[in-house]
Amino acid sequence: MVTDLTKTYRTPFRRRKVEALRGVSFRVARGEIFGFLGPNGAGKTTTIRTLMSLIKPTGGTAQILGHVLPSRAARMRVGFLPEQPYFYDYLTVPELLDLAGRLFGIDRATRKKRADFLIDRVGLGRARNQNLKKFSKGMMQRAGLAQALMNDPDLVVLDEPMSGLDPIGRKEVRDLITELRDQGKTVFFSSHILTDVESVADRVAIVARGQIQTEGTPSELVATTTISVDITMRVAGLADDKVAALVARGPGKSRRVADELHVVLPADADVDAWLAAAHADGAKVVSVSPRHESLEDLFLRHIGSADSSAAAMEGRV
C-alpha cells in the first residue's frame, strides 16, 4: 500500500525543484498482477525505486507485505528486476544467482538447486557458462528475472520487464508473470507499453506527471464510458443531395464507402432523433453500436489532461 508518496529533487547546479512524485497513492492486493502504466518520465521508476529503498521519499508512506518501508524484512520477501538491469558483467548466470542467494542467506545446497531451476526456467541453460558481458539485452533481462526470483519471493516487482525484448521474449515474460500469479505470488510491474499491461494485468494504475490518474481493473476503467455511437446505413438508391443532407444533419463525422454510409455521432447526440430522420430520408440502418473507451483512449486522455494541467500550473507559477 502506497500513501501520498512524494519525491522532490533539486537539479545539481541551479538547485531547481523537480517534483518526480506528487502524492502517489495506490493499493495492490495479494495474489494479483498490478500494472503500473505511464509514459516515459511519468514517475514509474521513481515510485519503484522508492519502494525498493533505493530512493528515500520526500513524503508519504509505503507498506509492503505488512511492513512499513524501509524494511529489510520486506525486502527479504520481494524479488526485484531493475529497469535496464546492469549486473556484474564478469559473472556467469550461476555466479550471479549464487551472489543473490548469498544476500538472501540461502544455504549453499538450496542456492545451487534454485539457480539450476531458474536458469532452465528463463531459458539460459545454453549460456550458463558465458560471462554476462557476452549477453544480449534479452538474455540480460532473463538473467535479471532469474535473480529476482532467487528468494522465491511473495511479491515480484518488475520495472519495465518487457523492455528491449522481441515479440517472443515479451510473450514469454507475460507467460512467466501469469505463472507467478498462478503460484500465488503478487506481481507489480511497470510498463509504458499498453498492450503488455492490458494483456496480463488484473488491475491497472495510470501514472502521469508524478500522479496516479486513475486506477482499477481494465474492464472497470474502460467499460463505463461511451465515447461515441457508430452507425452504419445503406444509402443505395438515394440521391446524392439526400445523402449530403443526411450527413449535414448530424453533428458527427461521416464517411461513404460504396453504398454504405458510416456515421460517428458524439456520445451526447440525440441518436434516436437522428435515426428517425435518416429513416424518413430513405436510408436503411444496418447497425448502431456504442463505442466504449479503450484502455488506449483512457491512457491518452489521462496523459493529455495531466500534461495540460501541469502546463497550466507552470503557467501560473
Place this chain on the structure above:
Amino acid sequence: MSNSASKSSAGISPSAALGGGPLGSIGRVWAIALNTFREAARIRVLYGVVILVLMSNVLALVLGEMSIYEEQRVSRDVGLAGISIFGSLTAIFLGVFLLYGEVQRRTVHAIVSKPIQRWEFVVGKYVGMALVLTVLVGLFGAAMAAMVTYQGGGVTSALLKAVVLSWCEVLTVAASAIFFSSFSSPFLSGIFALAMFVIGRLTPDIAAATETAKSSWIRLVTKVTLEIVPDLHLYSVSGRNVDGDPVSVHGDFVSWGYVATSAGHGFLWIVGLMALAALLFSRRDFA
C-alpha cells in the same frame, strides 16, 4: 523460456532458508567481499603494478651490485618502499573506483534492493579490497624476500615487522579512499586520498611546524590537520627515532608490541572511516 521445468520452484522453498540465515551480516559482507575480490582481480592495471614492483626488485639487484657490500640493504629499502608506495597508490586507485563504479554502472540497484544493509555493502567492498591488497602486499613481500635471500641474506623478524607495518598503512589508505568515494567522484576522491596519504606520511614535520610556527592560524591549521589525518608515519619508521631510540630495518627495529599498537591505531582509523563512509552511503539516493 523453457516450459520443461517442474512447477513451484522445483519443490524448493528458499523461504525456509531465509530469515537472516546462519551467516547473517557476516555472510552478506563476505558475499560482497568475494565479489569485489573477483571484480578487482580482473583489473589489468593491477597486473601492471605487480610487474612494476617485481621489476623494481630486480632493479634493486642491479643497484645493489653497484654499491659496496650494501646489496641486501638496497634490496630491503627498495622492496619496502615498493610495498608502501605502490601498495598505497593501488589502494587509492581501487578505493576510488570500486565503490563509485557500483553507483555509476547501477549494479548497486540489484544489490541494495536485497535484504542487505548499506553499511554491510560498504564494509563488504572494503573487505574485498583489503583481500586484494593483502595478496598484493604478500606478493611484493615475497619478491623482496626472494631478492634478499638470493643475495645471501635472510628474512629477519625486522623485515617481517616492516612488511606488516606497510600492510597496515596500505589498508588505512584504502579506507580513506573508500570514505572519500562514498560522497565524491573518483577524481576528487583520488586527490583527497592522495593528499591524506602524503600529509599522513609527513606528520612529524607537521608537528614540528606546529611548534615553531609564529602565526596562530598556521598553528591551528596544522593542529587540526594532525587530528583529522591518520598518522601514517607510524608505519614507516626505519631510519628514525622511536621513543628516543634509533630504529632501522637493517639493524635494531621496533618491537612486536609497537607493531601491534600501530596496527590497533590503523584499525581504529579504518573503523572510523568505514563508519563515516557507511553513514554517507546510507543517505544516498540511487536514482
